[in-house]
Amino acid sequence: MKVVIVGGGAGGMSTASNIRRLDKDAEITVITRDENVAYSPCAIPYVLSGKISSFDDIIMKTPEDYKEVNIDVLIKSEVTAVDSSKKTVTYENADGEKTIDYDKLVLATGGNPFVPPMEGVDLEGVFQIRNIEDGRKVQQWAKTSKSAVVTGAGLIGIEIVFALKELGLNVTLSEMMPQIVPRSLDSDMADILTGYLKMENIHVMLGEPITKLEGEDGKVKKAYFGDGSCIDADMVILATGVRPELELAKMAGCDIGRWAILVNEKMETSVEDVYALGDCVESQDLILQANTISHLGTTAVRESKTLARTITGKKSNFNPVLNAMVSKVGKLEFGAVGLTSSFAQQNNIKPIVEKVEALTRARYYPNAKPMDIKIICDCNGRIIGCQIIAEERVAERIDTMTLAITQGLSCFELSNVEFAYAPPVSMVTDPLVLAVEEVSKKFN
Amino acid sequence: MKVVIVGGGAGGMSTASNIRRLDKDAEITVITRDENVAYSPCAIPYVLSGKISSFDDIIMKTPEDYKEVNIDVLIKSEVTAVDSSKKTVTYENADGEKTIDYDKLVLATGGNPFVPPMEGVDLEGVFQIRNIEDGRKVQQWAKTSKSAVVTGAGLIGIEIVFALKELGLNVTLSEMMPQIVPRSLDSDMADILTGYLKMENIHVMLGEPITKLEGEDGKVKKAYFGDGSCIDADMVILATGVRPELELAKMAGCDIGRWAILVNEKMETSVEDVYALGDCVESQDLILQANTISHLGTTAVRESKTLARTITGKKSNFNPVLNAMVSKVGKLEFGAVGLTSSFAQQNNIKPIVEKVEALTRARYYPNAKPMDIKIICDCNGRIIGCQIIAEERVAERIDTMTLAITQGLSCFELSNVEFAYAPPVSMVTDPLVLAVEEVSKKFN
Incomplete structure (x- = not known):
């Protein structure tokens, strides 16, 4: 069986690795335009900040490592054509153009950074962060910069702006929407995070898009905002999201949904022997039971397990997603899962919400930190979302809530579940239990 | 409604507090032989070690605080008789003897420390740790001591021996069984913890009970073990468990089970208008569906919610328990939930187990720590137990596993659940997922 995989991301x-585990004999070829594979893009901000010492550290495997398990990785190679009737793929690299056959084709083409339409976007010093090479360029440019503007206050934007601040730059985070992290946090929770960023000397501009960038000698120098204000910027990072790359999928004849390639629960596209996963496909939202986009590496990794089983003739269904996420900027950890209350409302679900402030340890134990928790339920008390911010112990609580939501638990049911306790690591009544008890009272 | 509660523990x-929340008018009287109420006994070791500066810090509320919400707390008062036909309780204190009526009687009499039968147990310098007063005595005695032996390597024993070590004493932990924490950990996991304690200069004696204590001028000086060896001991702590206090329950005519008072899921005893909870009752084990004893403060707190609802005429059922626990000694956090594999075997469940070593953060992220996880399944793959040891992020993973076990999940099902990821706080495939994936392979 000849498997050709387009894309060398997560x-x-x-x-590739999961197919190899299930089938010792498959001929597996990965074609990627990038220079590096098997690195962790989520780690790029932490290399920039200096927390991780080098970009080389975040490369987990080289093409040679894959060669050892008989997986061919063609780097710096661009797939230019797919013919799903002849079952061929054509690619170009330094050696010229070549067309190869496939039995099974996997489209893992990911997404392209969205470049907002604005004057000056082609100036030197304006960057996107797609891969390690971009990371290295930003690192280099930052060395001679005094000020930076990051536009787009999603996870990557926040992590990057914090990293540049830690390098000593004067930094501004600019977001078109009236709050940061609009996809994962409600505005009251986002405000807590914004307050922390401001305390850390990050200038936050909300509700104002950048209208144009102005340069000197071809290098960016100033950013102008919708309200007419202007900020010095020796560098500008566009963290305005990615758009699924669909060109090859369209060439292959795959059905495309509202945003991306349509796949079924086996990760099959509408075209026989063509499969897809990751940032270029639509997933099903567990709560809305409608299609969504999940831009998480964890989703891609989980999809790859199902896809590998499908291709090797084994049973597996990919479950709908909740988009559980967590991040850490400076001292603060924040995470979310499920729907925000505003997104619930947009989808005609009336959210019943409660926000509590608890502690990460027993209140008399040294270094107990505040923990803000927001719980979102539907009108029957079923939990549909959770957001947490604290200096410690956020990630695993998000995981507990993800499992609770996956299992369809109500706030009443979760308030009766056991939680482990010891003074140095929790409160006698866990913050999550306090939160679900509080929201439960709204149903009396 | 007159409610009399015997016992001032968790x-x-x-x-008392939960009844008050549900019923503004109930007359509530708590009778306790102790001097303090509403303190956290789990925190005593951390006061001893100096982590928490004073015993006063761990007292959350005083009898006067309860008076403010119209709850009468009679301290230093011993209940000497219960008459469940006349519905009266008789108690004695400095003011003499008094008999009062009740409409509802709650027995929260807890347990008494078990004193192992050994010569020298009455010497000065031999302590049990029941309450704050005991804690203060131990703290005082330790100031003039050079060496200590703690017998009983359950949670309290380990936390106390570590605290005394931190005070600079030469310490020995002695356990009759061939491993430490036999109730919660399998021997392979216990060995990891034992290794850490030894590295921290704690002498650990396994499989050898203390046979006698020897003193000088009435003060303990030496402990002798079954193998004839002898260790200097200026103080000895008996941490050999507690036995439910059942005297009043028997006087009231309550049915007693194998170990403790029998209650139904509403926390009712066999005698009308008499209720019981905490260390003096039997709970149902979720997996074995048989009675067990749960000596956890968290169990008592959860039972109190059901009991308060029952007494005030509201519906609530107390669910079977899994005894989820966590502790922290020095740098190391350890936790467990459900059955150990050895306990499963004793109960005719053939355990399918796997133990993995993962990391607490992405492997390239600074200060990623090893995390040891053991998963125990039954022969159908249903998860029935989990044990975790690491320097961070154990407690909440135990909570996630508690929820998974409560929901009856198999290792196959849990391996498909979403987990949140960011390099500073987890691995891209969560340690729990790695563990359940590994154990799943044993079913192929």
Whole structure:
């Protein structure tokens, strides 16, 4: 069986490895335009900040490592054509153009950074962060910069702006929407995070898009905002999200949904022997039971398990997603899962919400930190979302809530579940239990 | 409605508070032989070690605080008789003897420390740790001591021996069984913890009970073991467990089970208008569906919610328990939930187990620590137990596993659940997922 995988990100490389585990004999070829594979893009901000000492540290495997398990990785190679009737893929690299056959084709083409339409976006010093090479360029440019503007206050934007602040730059985070992290946090929770960023000397501009960038000698120098204000900027990072790359999928004849490639629960596209996963496909939202986009590496990794089983003739269904996420900026950890209350409302679900402030340890134990928790339920008390911010112990609580939501638990049911306790690590009544008890009272 | 509660521990005081929340008018009287109520006994070791500066810090509320919400707390008062036909309780204190009526009686009498039968147990310098007063005595005695032996390597024993070590004493932990924490950990996991304690200069004696204590001028000086060896001991702590206090329950005519008072899921005893909770009752084990004893403060607190609802005429059922626990000694956090594999075997369940070593953060992120996880499944793959040891992020993972076990999940099902990821706080495939994936392979 000849498997050709287009794309060397989390989805593509995990698929290659998972197929190899299930089938010793498959001929597996990965084609990627990038220079590096099997690195952790989520780690780029932490290399920039200096927490991780080098970009080389976040590369987990080289093409040579894959060669050892008989997986061919063609780097710096661009797939230019797919013919799903002849079952061929054509690619170009330094050696020229070549067309190869496939039995099974996997599209793991990911997404392209969205470049907002604005004057000056082509100036030197304006960056996107797609891969390690971009990371290295930003690192280099930052060395001679005094000020930076990051536009787009999603996870990557916040992590990057914090990293540049830690390098000593004067930094501004600019977001078109009236709050940061609009996809995962409600505005009251986002405000807590914004307060922390401001306390850390990050200038936060909300509700104002950048209208144009102005340069000197071809290098960016100033950013102008919708309200007419202007900020010095020796560098500008566009963290305004990614758009699924669909060109090859369209060429292959795959059905495309509202945003991305349509796949079924086996990760099959509408075209026989063509599969897809990761940032270029639509997933099903567990709560809305409607299609969504999940831009998480963890989703791609989990999809790759199902895809590898499907291709090797084994049963597996990929479950709908909740988009559980966590991040850490400076001292603060924040995470979320499920729907925000505003997103619930947009989808005609009336949210019943409660926000509590608890502690990460027994109140008399040294260094107990405040923990803000927001719980979102539907009108029957079923938990549909949770957001947490604290200096410690956020990630695993998000995992507990993800499992609770996956299992369809109500706030009443979760308030009766056991939680482990010891003074140095929790409160006698866990913050999550306090939160679900409080929201439960709204149903009396 | 006159409610009389016997016992001022976690069970008794939480019941009083929870009844007050549900019924503004109930006359509530708590009778306790102790001087303090509403303190956290789990925190005593951390006061001893100096982590928490004073015993006063761990007292959350005084009898006067309860008076403010119209709850009468009679301290230093011993209940000497219960008459469940006349519905009266008789108690004695400095003011003499008094008999009062009740409409509802709650027995929250807890347990008494078990004193192993050995010569020299009455010497000065031999302590049990029941309450704050005991804690203060131990703290005082330790100031003039050079060496200490703690017998009984359950949670309290380990936390106390570590605290005395931190005070600079030469310490020995002695356990009759061939491993430490036999109730919660399998021997392979216990060995990891034992290794850490030894590295921290704690002498650990396993499989050898203390046979006698020897003194000088009435003060303990030496401990002798079954193998004839002898260790200097200026103080000895008996941490050999507690036995439920059942005297009043028997006087009231309550049915007693194998170990403790029998209650139904509403926390009712066999005698009308007599209720019980905490260390003096039997709970149902979720997996074995048989009675067990749960000596956890968290169990008592959860039982108090059901009991308060029952007494005030509201519906609530107390669920079977899994005994989820966590502790922290020095740098190391350890936790467990459900059955150990050895306990499963004793109960005719053939355990399918796997133990993995993962990391607490992405492997390239600074200060990623090893995390040891053991998963125990039954022969159908249903998860029935989990044990975790690491320097961070154990407690909440135990909570996630508690929820998974409560929901009856198999290792196959849990391996498909979403987990949140960011390099500073987890691995891209969560340690729990790695563990359940590994154990799943044993079913192929």
